[in-house]
Amino acid sequence: MKTYVIHLDTVQNLKDYLYMLGNYSFTGIVMAGGTVVKTEDILLLFDCCSSGTFVLTVQGCEERELVRMERYLEDYGLICRARKIA
Secondary structure: OEEEEEEOOOHHHHHHHHHHHHHOOOEEEEEEOOEEEEOOOHHHHHHHOOOOEEEEEEEEOOHHHHHHHHHHHHHOOOEOOOOOOO
């Protein structure tokens, strides 16, 4: 299990997140505003998370795929390092 703080505060970040959902095989949950949401439930995610920052917990993923996905998150600036979670 691996946890990331992700931010979707721009349209480009949202597009990059949607691309990740469609191109990487993993199971996980998102915690936003004290609510647990499925990773692909974008509308509910935005209802729960007005700041655009949430916690993504990857629960099931092959190690190689997880490394690739983590590199993707880093390369496209989706990992939030300096912000607080709403």
